[in-house]
Amino acid sequence: MVSTAVKEVHILGLTRSGKTFRPSDWAERLAGVMSQFCPGVATRGGHWAYSPWCVPSTTADGVKCVIVNRELREVEPKAWDFCVNFAKDNDLQMIELDAQGKPIVG
Template sequence: MISPTAKEIFIQGITKDGRTFRPSDWAERLAGVMCSFRPGGAYPGSHLSYSPWCIPTTINGVKCVVVNRALRDAEPMAWDFCVNFARDNDLQVAEACLVPDAPIPPKKA
């Protein structure tokens, strides 16, 4: 169960019994379905980029989708769709926070 205070959830491409979830592009497909749900709503061309609230990524070699709580606040049914996708496919879900990479320091001359 996902706590009501979770800031982000990570839907991982690993089933609860440890198998890799297929198809291999599942994360991009799920995030693509969610592309219209974004701050300010959909706009012409928004279908060409992922929503900042639902981002596919790879973490330690495992495909994941990071779903931000802002999606739940703005569109509860879209949040439920993502959570139910994970549950229906028996995928592992973790509550976490995506930390941006540290900036790369400039090279010294």
Template sequence: MVSPTSKEIFIQGVTQDGKTFRPSDWAERLAGVMSSFRPGGARPGSHLSYSPWCIPTTLNGIKCVVVHRDLRDHEPMAWDFVVNFARDNNLQVAEACLVPDAPVLPPPAKP
């Protein structure tokens, strides 16, 4: 299902037969469950923010969870949990690399 060389997987809120996955807040719930898995381990209050290894987002109008491979290297059981979540719910998974937005540059100065 996931190649060993991909840096990130995108679990998409669309089933293999094209139906929107419910409930509508599934991505936030899944990322919330994974919030304690982070670089340096869980710390007091870490449950109040998402792990940088498991981030909910919306891409092209579709709810997704971006899961970084570092999660697998740090905590294989947590990786297996998210991959099995996608498989058990028949969700589409894409392998990719999330490219950060380019910085906004100021307009050039007028001569």
């Protein structure tokens, strides 16, 4: 269960045992699935882009991650649940951050 104080969740490409998650493009795939959840109205023939609420990134240590913003939960709770459950189902590490960008412990 993700804390209600969470502003965003970083899903790391590392399992709880510290192994690198595969396939290597998992972050882009997950963010690609979430790309349909985007503020505003998509235009026909528009360019494909990641949702601002779910973007692939890397950590300072070079580990791939996906940053999922809480606004996704407000707009589409099932999409938020999909991301969080993806991490849980694949035994991935998650870091919950508050509005100031500080990790939430506990």
